Amino acid sequence: MAGSGRAHLRPEDETLLRVEHLNVEFPVGGGRVVYAVSGISFDIAKGETLGLVGESGCGKSTTGRAILQLPRPTSGSVVLNGVDLMELDGEGMREKRTDLQMIFQDPISSLNPRRTVGEVVAEPLQVWGPHDEDKQWDIVADMLEAVGIDPGVARYKRPHEFSGGQCQRISIARALVLEPELIICDEPVSALDVSVQAQILNLLEDLKAEYGLTLVFIAHDLAVVKNISDRVAVMYLGKMCEISETDEMYANPAHPYTQLLLESIPEPDPLAVLDDRAEIEGELPSPLAPPSGCRFRTRCPYADETCARVEPQMRRVSEDHYVACHHPLVPVDETEVQIDV
Amino acid sequence: MSERATGTAGNEPFLVVEDLKTHFTVPAGTVKAVDGVSLELRRGQTLGIVGESGSGKTVLSRSIMRLNIGGNVHTTGSVRYDGRELIGLKAKEMQSIWGLEMAMVFQDPMTSLNPVVKVGRQLTEHLRFHLNVSKSEARQTAIELLRSVKIPEPETRIDNYPHEMSGGMRQRVCIAIALACGPRVLFADEPTTALDVTVQHQILNLLATQQKERFMSMIMVTHDLGVVAGRADEIIVMYAGKVVEKAPTATLFAEMKHPYTEALLRSIPKIAQPKHSRLSAILGRPPDLINPPPGCSFAPRCPYAQQRCHEEKPVLSPGSTPGHQFACHFPVGTPEAREAFDRNLAAGLPVTLAAAGDSKVSDDDLVTSAGGA
Numbered sequence: 001m002a003g004s005g006r007a008h009l010r011p012e013d014e015t016l017l018r019v020e021h022l023n024v025e026f027p028v029g030g031g032r033v034v035y036a037v038s039g040i041s042f043d044i045a046k047g048e049t050l051g052l053v054g055e056s057g058c059g060k061s062t063t064g065r066a067i068l069q070l071p072r073p074t075s076g077s078v079v080l081n082g083v084d085l086m087e088l089d090g091e092g093m094r095e096k097r098t099d100l101q102m103i104f105q106d107p108i109s110s111l112n113p114r115r116t117v118g119e120v121v122a123e124p125l126q127v128w129g130p131h132d133e134d135k136q137w138d139i140v141a142d143m144l145e146a147v148g149i150d151p152g153v154a155r156y157k158r159p160h161e162f163s164g165g166q167c168q169r170i171s172i173a174r175a176l177v178l179e180p181e182l183i184i185c186d187e188p189v190s191a192l193d194v195s196v197q198a199q200i201l202n203l204l205e206d207l208k209a210e211y212g213l214t215l216v217f218i219a220h221d222l223a224v225v226k227n228i229s230d231r232v233a234v235m236y237l238g239k240m241c242e243i244s245e246t247d248e249m250y251a252n253p254a255h256p257y258t259q260l261l262l263e264s265i266p267e268p269d270p271l272a273v274l275d276d277r278a279e280i281e282g283e284l285p286s287p288l289a290p291p292s293g294c295r296f297r298t299r300c301p302y303a304d305e306t307c308a309r310v311e312p313q314m315r316r317v318s319e320d321h322y323v324a325c326h327h328p329l330v331p332v333d334e335t336e337v338q339i340d341v
Numbered sequence: 342m343s344e345r346a347t348g349t350a351g352n353e354p355f356l357v358v359e360d361l362k363t364h365f366t367v368p369a370g371t372v373k374a375v376d377g378v379s380l381e382l383r384r385g386q387t388l389g390i391v392g393e394s395g396s397g398k399t400v401l402s403r404s405i406m407r408l409n410i411g412g413n414v415h416t417t418g419s420v421r422y423d424g425r426e427l428i429g430l431k432a433k434e435m436q437s438i439w440g441l442e443m444a445m446v447f448q449d450p451m452t453s454l455n456p457v458v459k460v461g462r463q464l465t466e467h468l469r470f471h472l473n474v475s476k477s478e479a480r481q482t483a484i485e486l487l488r489s490v491k492i493p494e495p496e497t498r499i500d501n502y503p504h505e506m507s508g509g510m511r512q513r514v515c516i517a518i519a520l521a522c523g524p525r526v527l528f529a530d531e532p533t534t535a536l537d538v539t540v541q542h543q544i545l546n547l548l549a550t551q552q553k554e555r556f557m558s559m560i561m562v563t564h565d566l567g568v569v570a571g572r573a574d575e576i577i578v579m580y581a582g583k584v585v586e587k588a589p590t591a592t593l594f595a596e597m598k599h600p601y602t603e604a605l606l607r608s609i610p611k612i613a614q615p616k617h618s619r620l621s622a623i624l625g626r627p628p629d630l631i632n633p634p635p636g637c638s639f640a641p642r643c644p645y646a647q648q649r650c651h652e653e654k655p656v657l658s659p660g661s662t663p664g665h666q667f668a669c670h671f672p673v674g675t676p677e678a679r680e681a682f683d684r685n686l687a688a689g690l691p692v693t694l695a696a697a698g699d700s701k702v703s704d705d706d707l708v709t710s711a712g713g714a
Contacts, residue, residue, distance in 0.1 A: 055537040163626050193393045194564060195623035198608035202620055220537060227610035227618060246616040264542035266567035268609055270590045284507075 005314035006041045008243050008322035012079075015043040016214050017067065017182060022076035024062050024238075034287050036062045037073070038238040041314075044182070044231075049208065049215040051229030051246070053222055053261070057284050059238040060218045064184040067216065068100050069093055080181065098128055101175035105187040107167035111159040117144075117170055118155040124178045143173040146210070147203060165196035169203065176211065184216045189224060201228055222265055226250055231320070234258045237295040238287055240314075244321035254323035254330045257296050294326065302327040354381035356405075356526060356558070361418035361428075363397075363404045370631040374400040376582035377418070382526065387552065387559045389569030389590070391605070392579035395627045398562045401579070402528045405560075406443050407435050440467045444519035446548075448531040450511035454503040460487075460514050461499035464521060471522050486517040490547060509540035513547065520551060527552070530562045545572065566606055570594065575664070578602045581628050581638035584657055588665040598660055598672035600643045604696065624695045637670070644696035645671045645681045 012018060024037040037059040044050045052060040066073040069085055078085045080099065088096060104110040111120055118140060125136045141151035147169040159167055168188060175183055185204070189197040205228065207213060219225050225232055226246055233243040234255065242255040253259040285291055285298055294312050297303035304327075312324040316333040323332060363375040375397045382388055390398045403409050405420050407427055420427040422442065427435070447453040455463060464486060465479035474482070480499070487495035490513040503511055512532065519527055529548060533541035549572060552559050561569055569576055569590070576593050578586040578601065586599040597603050607621040625642040628634055634641060640650040647670070655668040671678040685693035 055539060165626075194605065195393060195608045196626075198610070198620035198622035199624070201610065202622055205617060205619075221610075222538065223610040223612050226612060226616055227614070227620065229616060250612060261538060262612070264538045265612055266541070266545070266565065266570065267612065268566040268570045268594075268606060270570045270594045 005324060007314040007316060009041055009043050010045070014045055016046040016048075016081065018043040018077075018079045019063075019067065020077045020079075022063065022066055022078065023074045024059070024066050025074045028288070032288055035238050035290055036287060037066060038290070039076075040235070040238075040240045042233055042240065042243060044214055044216065046181075046214055047208070047212050048230045049217055049228055051225035051232040052216060052218045052235060053220065053225050053232060054235035055284055056220065057237070057287065058235040059287075060220075060235050061186050063235070064102075064186050064216055064218050067182070067184060068097065068102060098124075098178045099181040101178065101180040101183045103168075103171050103175050103183060103185045103188045106191050107164050107171050107188075108159060110171055111167055111174075113159055116156050116158055117149075117162075120159070121170065121174045121177055124174065128178060139177060140173075143177050144170075146176070146207065147173045149173065163196075164192055165199055168192065168196075168200050172200075172203065172207070176207065176213075179211070182214045182216065184218070186218045187220070188217075190219065190221070197224070204228060222250075222261060234261065237284060237290055239295050240324065241296065242321075242323045242325075243314075244317070244323075245319075248318065248321050252317070252321070252330050254317045254321065254328040254332070255296075255325050256300050256302055256327070256329060259329060294324075352384045354383050355423050356382040357419075357421045358405060359419040359421075361401070361404055361420060362416065363400050363409060364415045366413040366415070367631075372630045373582050373633065374630060375404055376633075378579075378582075378584050380577060380584075380587075382558050382560065384525070384558060385552075385556050386575065387561060387573045389573030389576040390560060390562045390579060391564065391566055391569060391576055393564060393605075393627055395581075395630070396579040397582040397630075398564075398579050399530055400582075402445070402530055402560055402562050406439070406445060406528060407432075408445070440522045440524065441471050442524055443526045443528065444522070444524040445528040445530060446512070446515050446519050446532045449535050450508055450515050451503075451535065453515055454511055456503055459500055459502055460506070464499070464514070464518055467518075468521050482521070483517075486521055487514070489551070490514070490517045490520075491543075492517075508536055509543065512536060512540075512544055516544070516547065516551070520555070523555065524557065526558045526560065528560045528562070531564070532561075533568065534563070534565075541568075566609065578605070581633055582630060583638065583668070584666075585639065585669070586667040587657070588660075588662070588667075592662045592665050596660075596662065596665070596674065598665070598667040598674065599639075599669050600645050600671075600673055600678075601639045603673050604642075604644075607696075621696050624692050637668070642692055644685060644690070644693040645673070645678050646685070646690075646692070647671065647681050 006020060009018065020041045022037055022040050026034045026036055028034055040063065052063060054060050067078055085093065085096060121140045121143060122136045125139060130136060144151040144154055149166060149169050189200050192200060208215065217225060217228050229246050231243065232246050232249050234241045234257065236257050242249065242258050249258065250262065253262055291298050293309050294307040297307040306326050312326050314322045314324045317323055317330055358378065358380045361375060361378045365372040365374060378401055390401065392398045400409065404416050407430065409416065416428060418428060461480065461483055464483040468474055468479045468482055484495045484499055487498060492498050492510060492513055533544050536544060545568065561573060563569055573590050575589050577584050578599065580601050586597065586602045604623045608623055610620060623642055628638050636651040636653055637655050640646040643650065649670050655670050657666050657668045659666050671681045682693060686697060
């Protein structure tokens with residue numbers, strides 16, 4: 001891992017978003033720095049859903065926000081449709097944000113309680129037009145309809161009159177109203193009950209098919225991520241461990257961390273064998289002083305001296321499956337090792 | 342599973358709850374949070390209580406321990422512990438039960454510890470109170486407890502404040518506190534909901550080993566069927582303050598009878614399914630607990646619901662397998678249920694369409710159809 005490298009990136013003309021060598025660091029006083037995201041690279045093709053998974057503190061939310069330049073990453077590049085967002089000035093970025101939207105974890109607190117639903121969803125249009133109110137309402141009504149909220153009923157109601165699941169639908173309508181290229185979903189279903197979670201996941205799938213959306217789906221629940229993602233990237237302590245087509249990764253995890261994550265999931269099956277071996281010893285090290293070499297080595301059952309010394313690079317396992325590990329669980333293509341500085 | 346089941350077969354239940362009701366008086370009326378629940382617990386047994394938010398599972402566990410306090414709480418029914426009736430006891434009298442006989446691990450380890458008291462004192466407080474041990478003895482016991490819940494360097498950690506520990510570590514401390522006086526029943530109220538999946542695994546394994554070592558009983562409250570599937574001997578499914586289905590774990594998964602249990606299980610994304618598998622969502626939301634529907638409380642969201650379900654409350658009755666009980670007029674898997682489902686599908690009921698995998702229906706269709714009916 002936790003490694004660096006760009007072997008897994010696809011040709012630029014096939015992708016909508018390409019993030020390279022992204023670093024996000026937060027100074028915390030006393031000259032100390034939190035290395036939240038360190039040198040990760042990934043890309044997303046148009047119409048694709050990329051799942052970002054990892055434990056809390058692994059930098060998955062920071063990565064999502066860094067794409068939106070909230071806040072600006074320390075270094076690296078974030079290229080959307082050929083434009084490097086890192087090089088845009090404030091006004092340029094403001095205009096570019098119409099192509100990028102976000103859906104947050106807590107649906108109730110992410111809607112202004114004093115505005116009506118009609119106002120909340122129309123707000124982006126207030127800024128970007130059309131400025132004619134009737135035209136705005138037509139667009140808003142279509143969007144509310146699309147997310148399964150009755151526009152006539154909802155227009156003059158306020159967020160507290162809706163359940164958590166309905167508020168999340170309204171947030172989705174607000175994110176869609178400018179027809180963005182890319183939506184970052186930051187744990188959009190974590191705060192919801194399982195029954196409502198299924199509704200929202202189905203809705204996102206439908207909207208994706210209808211509007212050709214490209215999503216970055218951040219979550220800690222691996223089953224949820226598997227359900228919605230075309231590709232999944234596993235993060236650990238600010239680094240990317242493994243990135244792969246979804247079914248391939250869940251069938252053949254190559255990184256020990258991915259395997260441990262998968263073995264930790266409680267399956268709703270009474271016959272599932274409880275495996276005490278699968279326990280990851282210890283906890284996430286501090287991102288103030290990340291371990292040398294592979295960042296996962298302090299908890300990895302396969303770690304040796306090489307892991308402490310050399311940071312693993314992304315290596316190819318199979319078509320669209322890459323792993324950054326010195327001791328991968330499945331054979332990797334040794335010839336493609338590319339050292340990149 | 343089977344060996345655990347036989348291990349509990351011979352012994353008599355020591356905790357018997359009968360027709361327990363907890364109602365809260367609020368300005369809008371009476372909230373029937375727990376409405377007539379009965380259960381039994383044997384030595385060494387793990388009981389899982391499953392349901393959505395608002396189903397009354399937390400209130401139930403707190404009612405058994407008599408932790409619901411306030412002038413607007415009305416608890417009736419019977420909770421017999423070793424033959425002693427707990428309902429009606431004063432808080433002072435409950436002190437001999439709390440910690441010594443029953444203990445609880447709460448959901449949020451961030452807020453269930455006192456932030457301005459060192460964990461050592463929080464651990465030794467009730468040891469000193471209940472077991473009348475000296476300060477130094479209590480400290481030694483506390484260190485041993487921290488070691489048994491796998492906290493590294495317990496000798497130094499005992500002098501930490503909660504904020505110096507991670508969430509997983511704090512939950513281990515909470516478990517150590519609950520175990521300190523060797524209770525016979527441990528209530529775990531969503532013990533891992535606030536934790537990461539890897540830490541969740543550690544904590545669940547810790548609870549299981551401690552339970553085995555101490556031959557303790559456990560009541561595990563959770564919304565995640567996955568958490569209890571491999572760990573509980575028996576599962577109770579709650580909906581709107583009532584038990585809708587109750588069965589030994591293997592039976593529940595193999596032959597679930599209540600449509601709510603079925604819907605709950607089907608709405609969970611599973612690792613074994615390929616990506617983009619359609620989930621069957623449950624439309625609508627749990628009913629208003631002040632004015633519950635006259636018939637079955639799940640009827641408005643049930644794909645099998647018939648006229649009878651809206652009018653007549655089903656009672657919890659035994660099924661064909663021993664220990665299996667459910668409250669439903671059209672149990673899943675019976676020909677009547679299949680017929681009812683087909684009839685609803687033909688009539689285009691939104692809940693049935695959604696259960697059949699139609700994505701175009703949403704909560705609003707439900708409101709419209711309810712309004713029209």
